[in-house]
Amino acid sequence: MASSNGTVQATTRTVRFRIERSDGPGRGTRWEIFDVPVASGGEGSGSANVISCLQWIAAHPVTVEGRETTPITFDCGCLEEVCGACTMVINGKVRQACSCLIDDYAPNEGDEITLEAMSKFPTVKDLFVDRTRLFNDLKRIKGWVPIDGSYNLGAGPRETPDTQQVRYKLSECMSCGCCLEACPQYTLEVEPSGKGFVGAAVISQARYFNEHGTGSTLKKDRLDVMSGVGGVSDCGNAQNCAKACPKEIPLTESIAAIGRSTTFHRIKQFFSGK
Amino acid sequence: MSGSDRQRVLVVGGGLAGLAATIRIAEAGIPVDLFSLVPVKRSHSVCAQGGINACNEVARQQGYSEYEHFDETVYGGDFLQHQPPVYEMAHWAPKVIDLLDRMGVPFNRTAEGQRQLRLFGGSLYKRTHFAGATTGQQLMYALDEQVRRYEAEGRVNKYEFWEFLRPVIDEDGRTQGIIAQDMRTMQIRGFRGDAVVMATGGCGLVFGKSTNSVMCTGAAAARCYKLGVQYGNPEFVQVHPTAIPGADKLRLMSESARGEGGRVWVPAKKNSSGQWEPHPNSGMDPRQVPQDERWYILEEKYPAYGNIVPRDIATREIFSACMDGFGVGGGNMVYLDLTHKSPEFLETRLGGIMEIYRKFVGEDPVEVPMKIFPGVHYSMGGLWTRYSADADYARVKGGSMAFDLDREWDPDERPACGLDPEATDNMMTNVDGLYAFGEVNYQYHGANRLGANALLSCIFDGLFCGQGVVKYVQGRSSSPAAEVSAAIFERGERDEEEIVRRLIDSSGGENAYDIGRELGEEMTAASTVVKSGGRLESALVRLGELRARYDKLSLADTGMWTNQNLSYSRAVGDMLLIADAVLRGGLNRKESRGSHYREDFPTRDDANYLKTTVATYNTGTGQADISLEDVEIGLVEPRLRTYGAVESGEKEEEKATAGASGA
Ligand SMILES: Cc1cc2nc3c(=O)[nH]c(=O)nc-3n(C[C@H](O)[C@H](O)[C@H](O)COP(=O)(O)OP(=O)(O)OC[C@H]3O[C@@H](n4cnc5c(N)ncnc54)[C@H](O)[C@@H]3O)c2cc1C
Ligand code: SF4
Ligand code: SF4
Ligand code: FES
Numbered sequence: 001m002a003s004s005n006g007t008v009q010a011t012t013r014t015v016r017f018r019i020e021r022s023d024g025p026g027r028g029t030r031w032e033i034f035d036v037p038v039a040s041g042g043e044g045s046g047s048a049n050v051i052s053c054l055q056w057i058a059a060h061p062v063t064v065e066g067r068e069t070t071p072i073t074f075d076c077g078c079l080e081e082v083c084g085a086c087t088m089v090i091n092g093k094v095r096q097a098c099s100c101l102i103d104d105y106a107p108n109e110g111d112e113i114t115l116e117a118m119s120k121f122p123t124v125k126d127l128f129v130d131r132t133r134l135f136n137d138l139k140r141i142k143g144w145v146p147i148d149g150s151y152n153l154g155a156g157p158r159e160t161p162d163t164q165q166v167r168y169k170l171s172e173c174m175s176c177g178c179c180l181e182a183c184p185q186y187t188l189e190v191e192p193s194g195k196g197f198v199g200a201a202v203i204s205q206a207r208y209f210n211e212h213g214t215g216s217t218l219k220k221d222r223l224d225v226m227s228g229v230g231g232v233s234d235c236g237n238a239q240n241c242a243k244a245c246p247k248e249i250p251l252t253e254s255i256a257a258i259g260r261s262t263t264f265h266r267i268k269q270f271f272s273g274k
Numbered sequence: 275m276s277g278s279d280r281q282r283v284l285v286v287g288g289g290l291a292g293l294a295a296t297i298r299i300a301e302a303g304i305p306v307d308l309f310s311l312v313p314v315k316r317s318h319s320v321c322a323q324g325g326i327n328a329c330n331e332v333a334r335q336q337g338y339s340e341y342e343h344f345d346e347t348v349y350g351g352d353f354l355q356h357q358p359p360v361y362e363m364a365h366w367a368p369k370v371i372d373l374l375d376r377m378g379v380p381f382n383r384t385a386e387g388q389r390q391l392r393l394f395g396g397s398l399y400k401r402t403h404f405a406g407a408t409t410g411q412q413l414m415y416a417l418d419e420q421v422r423r424y425e426a427e428g429r430v431n432k433y434e435f436w437e438f439l440r441p442v443i444d445e446d447g448r449t450q451g452i453i454a455q456d457m458r459t460m461q462i463r464g465f466r467g468d469a470v471v472m473a474t475g476g477c478g479l480v481f482g483k484s485t486n487s488v489m490c491t492g493a494a495a496a497r498c499y500k501l502g503v504q505y506g507n508p509e510f511v512q513v514h515p516t517a518i519p520g521a522d523k524l525r526l527m528s529e530s531a532r533g534e535g536g537r538v539w540v541p542a543k544k545n546s547s548g549q550w551e552p553h554p555n556s557g558m559d560p561r562q563v564p565q566d567e568r569w570y571i572l573e574e575k576y577p578a579y580g581n582i583v584p585r586d587i588a589t590r591e592i593f594s595a596c597m598d599g600f601g602v603g604g605g606n607m608v609y610l611d612l613t614h615k616s617p618e619f620l621e622t623r624l625g626g627i628m629e630i631y632r633k634f635v636g637e638d639p640v641e642v643p644m645k646i647f648p649g650v651h652y653s654m655g656g657l658w659t660r661y662s663a664d665a666d667y668a669r670v671k672g673g674s675m676a677f678d679l680d681r682e683w684d685p686d687e688r689p690a691c692g693l694d695p696e697a698t699d700n701m702m703t704n705v706d707g708l709y710a711f712g713e714v715n716y717q718y719h720g721a722n723r724l725g726a727n728a729l730l731s732c733i734f735d736g737l738f739c740g741q742g743v744v745k746y747v748q749g750r751s752s753s754p755a756a757e758v759s760a761a762i763f764e765r766g767e768r769d770e771e772e773i774v775r776r777l778i779d780s781s782g783g784e785n786a787y788d789i790g791r792e793l794g795e796e797m798t799a800a801s802t803v804v805k806s807g808g809r810l811e812s813a814l815v816r817l818g819e820l821r822a823r824y825d826k827l828s829l830a831d832t833g834m835w836t837n838q839n840l841s842y843s844r845a846v847g848d849m850l851l852i853a854d855a856v857l858r859g860g861l862n863r864k865e866s867r868g869s870h871y872r873e874d875f876p877t878r879d880d881a882n883y884l885k886t887t888v889a890t891y892n893t894g895t896g897q898a899d900i901s902l903e904d905v906e907i908g909l910v911e912p913r914l915r916t917y918g919a920v921e922s923g924e925k926e927e928e929k930a931t932a933g934a935s936g937a
Contacts, residue, residue, distance in 0.1 A: 024835050039521070047634070052522035058839070059787035061830045070831035071839050075312075077487045079523045080630055082411055083316040098522075099633050124458055125836040135313065139426045144419035145378040150297050150737060156375035158387035165622070168380040168405060171412055175315055212378045 012037045013109040015102055016064070017053060019072055020116040021126050025190075033064045038102050050097035050105075050115065051076050051086060072115075073126040081246060084174030087181070088127045089116040094181040096246055118181045120188050133192040134175050137202045140194065141222045145215040157213030170208035170254065172247045173201055179251060182244035185236050197234040198225075200241035204254035210261070223258075223265040232258045280756040281747055282307060284452055284467030286438045286494060288314025290410070290729060291712025292473030293417035294736020295743065299471075300421075300429040302744040307465060308421070309433045309454055311489050315418045318475050318487035319732070322410020323528035323627055325402035326374075326729040328367030329685075330391060338399040340365045340685055345910055347727060350396040350584050351654075351720025352868035353884060353912035354507070356905055358663040359700075359717050362692025363734045365685060370733050371403050377416040380405050382622070392623070393533040396584040396724040396917075407528055407626035413729060437841060438494045439770045440501060441470055441708055442762055449707030450755045453766040457841060460834045462770050464763030466755040468747045469707045472498060473736070476653040476713040480849045480856065481802065482794015484650035485517055485526040495657055495714050496848035499855070503703045505889040505898070506658035506716030508852065509859035512723055512869050513802050515588035516610050517649030518635060524649030525634055527610060527627055529725040531644075532581040534623050537611045538592065539643075540600045542569035550600075557603030560643045561613075571595050571608070578918040586722045586869045587917060589648045593803045602645055609643035650802060652728060654719040654869065655859070657710035658888055661717070662697035663906070664690040671908025691909055693738065698746035701739040707750075709743060711735035716886075721868020777843055782826020786843035789820050789827075793846070796820075797853055801860055806874045810861040817857065821850050821896075855889040855898040862900045863887060880912055 015038045022029045034057050038048045051074075058071035077083035079098045086097040091105065091114050106113050121129035159167075179200040180186045186199045206222045209215035226232045235255055242251040283299050285292045288310040296306045310317065329340045344364035348355050375381060375389065381403055382390035391400040405412035424430040435457045442451045442464060451466040477492025478484030499505050515538075516531065517524035532538070541553035541563045550569045571591050573580040581588075596606045612620060617640045620628055631639050666689040669675035677689055693700050701717065702709050710716075712732040719727065800813035824847055831839035865879035866872050885902035892899045 023833075047636075048521040052520075055522060055787070058830075058842075059785055059791075068830070070833065073836055073838050077312055077316045077318070077489060078321050079488065079520075080321065080525050081633065082320050082408065082626075083312075083487065085312060085316045101634070101636075103636075128836060131313070135315070135422070138419075139422055142423075142426075144423040145376070145416075146423070147373075147376050147420070150301055150373055150420075152369045152372065153376065155372045155389075156378065159380075159383050160387050161383045161385065164380050164383045167378075168382075168412075171380050171405075171415060172408065174320070174411070175313075209378070214376065215378055 012039055014038070015053065015106040016110060016112045017057070018112060018114045019127070021072070022117070022123050024125055025122055032069060035064050038106070040103060047101040047103040049102060050090060050100040050113070051079060053102065054097070073124075073128045075128050082174060084176030087118060087176045087178055089118060089181070090114070094118060094178045094244055096176065099246070118177060120181050120186055121177065122188070122190050131175070131177055133189060133196070134177060134180065134201065136192055136194065137198045138205060140198065141202055141206045141225050142218045143205050143209055145209065145212055146218055147214065163211065167208060167211050169249060170204055170211070173204060173249055174247065175201060176246065177201070178244040178246060179241035182240040184238055184240065185234050195229050197230050200235070200251040200255060203232055203235070203258050204249055204251055207254045207257050220265070223262050226258050227262040227266055232262055281468045281751060281754045282466070283469050283471065283743060283747060284309065284465055285471045285473060286452065287317070287473035287475060287712070287714070288421075289317035289319035289473060289475050289712060289732065290413060290417060291732035291735050292471065293414070293421050294733045295471050295473060295711055295740040296430055296736075297417065297420050297424070298737050298740030299744055300424045304744060304747055306430045307433060307467065308430055309436045309438055309452070311435065311437055311457070313434045314421065314432065315414065317414065318490055319414045319729070320411040321485070321487060321526070322413075322729055323407045323526060324394060324530035324533065325392060325404035325409045325726045326371065326413065327394065327401050327724070327726040328371045328403060328730065329364070329401060330368065330371075330389070330403075332391060333399040333401045336399060338401060339683070340367070341679065341683070341688070342399070343367060343401065346397050347718070347724055348720065348910055349913070349915060350724040351722050352878065352915055353907060353910075354510070354720030354867060354886070354905060355718060356661070357907055357909045358667050358692050359661050361909060362664070362738065363718060363731060365688070365692060366734050366738060367730055370730060370737065373737070374413060374416055374733075377420060379412050379416045382406065392530060393582055394725045395529050395532070395582045395588070397582075398578070402530070402533065402726045404530065406622070407530055407624045407628070410729060413733070438474065438497065440497050440766060441503075441705070442766045443501060443705055443708070444758065444762055447706055449705055450758045450762060453763070453770050455770070457838075458836050460837060462767050462774070464767055466758065466763070468750055468755045469709065469743050471709045471711055471743060472657060472714055473711045474714050477849070477852050478650050478653070479790075480793065480852050481511070481650040481797045482791060483520070483522070483524050485514060485524050486651075491845040491849050492653070492852045493845040493848035496851045498657060498703070498708065499889070499891050500851060502891065503705050503708065504658035505655065505855050507655035507859065507887050508855040508889050508898070509801070509863055509887060510654035510721050510869050511650060511802065511856065512585055512652040512654060513589045513648045514651035515585055515592050515648050516646040517651070518631065518644070519647055519649075520634060525630055526649070526651065527631065527644060527646055529582075529585070531610060531612060531624060531627060535612070535615055536581060537570055538572050538581055538588070538608055539568045539570045539611060540595055540602060540608050541567055542600055543567055552599040556600070560609055569600070575920055576917050577920065583917050584722055584724060589803055590871060593648055596647070606647045607645040608647070610646045611643035612639050613641065613643060648803060650798065652723055653713060654716065654721065654723055655856075656714045656716040657703050659701045659703055659710050659715050659717055661700045662694040664692050664694045666690040667692075667908060677909070695738070695741065696745070698742045698749060700742045701735055702742075707746065709739065711739060721870060773844065774840065777827065777829060777840060778832045780827050780829070783828050784823045784826045786827055786829075786846045789824055790842070790846045790849065793817075793820055793849060793853060797856070801856055803871065805860055805870065805872050807861060807864075807872070810857050814854070814857050814861070817850065817853055824850060851891070858898045858900050859887040859889055878915075884912060
């Protein structure tokens with residue numbers, strides 16, 4: 001419907017995509033180049049983005065050399081930057097592909113865009129990576145509110161609008177992995193060891209659950225993980241993470257908050273001998 | 275080992291419906307295998323923005339009640355719903371909100387720390403709970419976290435990046451499990467389950483561009499339908515009035531924008547007889563358009579509801595204004611204006627969608643009115659399901675029990691006209707042991723869904739009907755799926771491998787992406803806001819051509835490692851089946867009701883069509899056989915649905931004006 005926008009004129013330009021491809025784990029990488037026609041200037045028709053271009057390539061999988069190839073494998077879902085699936089490295093910077101507008105990145109005829117898979121997660125194929133480790137680490141920190149079951153037991157704890165606003169911001173983390181890709185301390189593990197650095201996203205989630213009335217009952221367990229191997233002390237404070245987060249989650253603040261809590265936690269442990 | 279130790283439930287889909295079901299079933303001690311195309315945390319439900327409805331104390335003290343919520347929902351749905359399930363859902367809604375609250379959902383709060391409320395379409399009361407403008411995401415994460423907890427405890431096994439291919443149904447018509455494929459290794463294998471819950475969401479992609487996520491093809495539902503599961507009301511597809519057009523999808527601007535005061539208008543001028551005419555310079559800077567040259571198309575026609583009339587009505591008004599030449603700049607766009615609201619208010623209430631608009635359009639809705647147009651959004655139709663009404667329903671319907679609406683009922687004492695909590699068949703399809711929850715279930719929303727009722731129906735299905743699944747599974751502990759012969763699973767695997775082999779080997783030169791795009795364009799043109807018999811007929815002819823071309827596909831990727839090309843191509847075949855049912859259902863329904871508007875039959879016809887459309891796949895013709903089935907309307911008598919439109923001559927009672935004004 002909205003596509004039947006007949007009255008608006010659009011012109012077409014060609015954008016060149018350089019894409020790093022891989023046939024599977026440990027099978028090496030190669031580059032392929034595609035020219036994609038992109039409509040521009042059509043007000044209301046919406047700018048093309050990296051995903052719409054990858055979809056175009058899927059329907060026309062031919063390289064600039066005229067060689068037939070396979071469609072690019074990539075991950076996506078919502079196409080509006082809320083699911084976190086489509087994270088990749090675009091022109092050297094990690095971000096979501098769906099919100100990467102071609103009009104911003106390649107405004108002129110012949111402009112180039114480079115796509116690579118994230119390097120901190122094992123590649124499954126092409127731009128598609130396996131982020132299981134991130135979800136496993138959420139288990140490590142017991143990232144949940146330990147409710148007494150799903151039966152009707154009335155409302156949860158009341159909350160001030162201020163705390164709500166803080167928690168809401170933290171809760172917007174979509175496990176996209178941008179902060180992890182950008183972090184110098186977070187390194188690729190081909191098989192998740194369960195001991196690696198958890199990274200900013202998970203530190204921030206620990207803070208999120210500690211801030212909730214019922215969630216805080218597991219605070220001790222979370223701080224145990226945070227003060228152990230792979231916890232907050234692995235962070236070198238480079239703050240790349242906060243700059244990379246598309247949701248502008250206050251990661252530096254979360255790291256500082258958890259850093260302080262673990263310090264108290266260790267002092268308490270020292271005196272109680274536990 | 276006794277049977278019950280080896281019993282398990284398979285939940286297909288990890289959106290709100292699938293996660294809620296998983297929690298309920300795992301909590302009861304039955305292990306759950308949870309399947310999803312994507313990590314469940316990334317399911318389509320994260321897109322939901324505006325909120326979730328439930329009666330609450332503030333609204334209650336203004337005269338609202340669970341009964342009102344129920345009544346609004348069936349009125350909004352143009353009376354096409356079975357009433358007992360809606361009644362039960364409305365009564366459960368406050369409990370659902372409380373549970374989400376306990377799980378830690380960061381609902382917006384008042385100064386006292388209570389849950390904040392907002393207005394939403396189809397109601398004059400504030401009864402929508404929300405977390406900014408990313409409510410779906412916040413609810414999803416809360417449920418995802420609870421499921422992760424059960425996963426850590428070993429009660430839930432996740433199969434993410436696995437694609438459901440078919441249910442496994444034995445000779446006696448009983449569900450014994452599913453066949454699924456690992457989308458990385460491409461391995462196809464059978465899974466045994468004592469019950470299977472389909473929670474696979476909607477089918478927006480059948481219409482090409484929609485507000486849905488890319489996984490919403492409806493393929494999983496089609497794969498059940500192909501094996502004999504009936505499909506209900508396929509022709510009812512909601513077109514949301516306010517989306518931003520995009521190259522790859524239509525991005526929603528939530529109804530909450532209007533609930534929070536957003537106004538829909540177009541530049542226009544009044545002629546000498548006081549009629550609006552298209553503005554000679556409608557593309558001018560909207561901020562420069564004088565007040566008396568702004569036609570507030572909804573407010574003028576619907577003084578009581580104004581901008582918060584239900585979606586089907588708003589969509590048709592916007593659509594016809596554009597068809598009549600009133601669109602901004604002569605195009606298909608109208609303004610959705612929030613610029614009269616303060617930036618702080620907009621940030622805390624609507625931050626999420628303001629951000630989407632800024633990111634994808636590059637303009638700031640705080641400064642400039644947004645440009646929007648309707649887009650395909652939600653499928654009221656879905657797998658057909660049954661239910662058992664609770665004890666009092668038949669009494670009230672038959673007149674032997676009075677339901678006194680003027681009396682102030684304690685919600686717990688009100689007549690039990692909803693669902694029987696002891697029943698095992700609530701939201702079970704026509705196939706024994708195969709359930710459908712969430713958007714893939716055709717219940718609750720009738721001919722038009724009210725905003726912020728979908729999240730509720732998804733979670734309600736999971737929690738309430740999940741109990742029925744538990745009882746069903748307990749009831750077959752002496753004949754668990756674990757003891758069924760392997761042969762039916764092997765046969766299912768072989769059949770699916772055969773489908774894959776045919777796709778891989780096919781070399782007719784056709785491209786699945788082209789067919790998918792053309793299907794979407796045709797369905798959008800023929801079967802959305804305005805339909806007609808002739809246009810639906812010609813769409814069926816076109817569909818026949820597309821199906822013939824589909825048989826001559828050539829896949830660009832024939833490899834057997836993470837082959838998304840194969841997965842998409844297979845889904846296109848399934849989308850063609852859903853499209854057939856949508857068109858045939860629409861052709862058969864010679865009336866207009868809710869989202870289904872036939873210009874050749876522009877009025878509602880209760881005598882002939884106050885009925886559910888049931889589509890049954892005909893294996894001989896490869897098409898849908900359409901039949902009609904009575905709707906249970908024992909509680910509320912169908913009435914005319916006007917929303918107090920000025921020209922209808924009816925005036926909607928000024929109910930809770932307190933709800934319609936204020937913050
Ligand atoms: C932009 C937008 C905003 C909305 N806002 C609101 C709102 O404010 N309030 C409201 O009430 N409703 C809203 N809705 C509607 C609501 O979001 C959906 O109806 C609801 O989220 C559907 O949830 P679900 O659990 O049924 O399915 P989904 O969330 O769609 O989940 C489907 C699941 O099934 C899986 N799946 C699908 N196919 C397969 C397969 N073949 N194999 C394996 N797994 C499969 C997917 O991976 C996914 O996990 C909105 C919808 C949209 C599009
Ligand atoms: S601040 Fe810590 S977590 Fe963030 S990028 Fe630096 S090292 Fe990584
Ligand atoms: S913290 Fe930000 S960058 Fe990191 S995973 Fe969450 S949303 Fe992504
Ligand atoms: S597709 Fe969901 S974030 Fe890009």
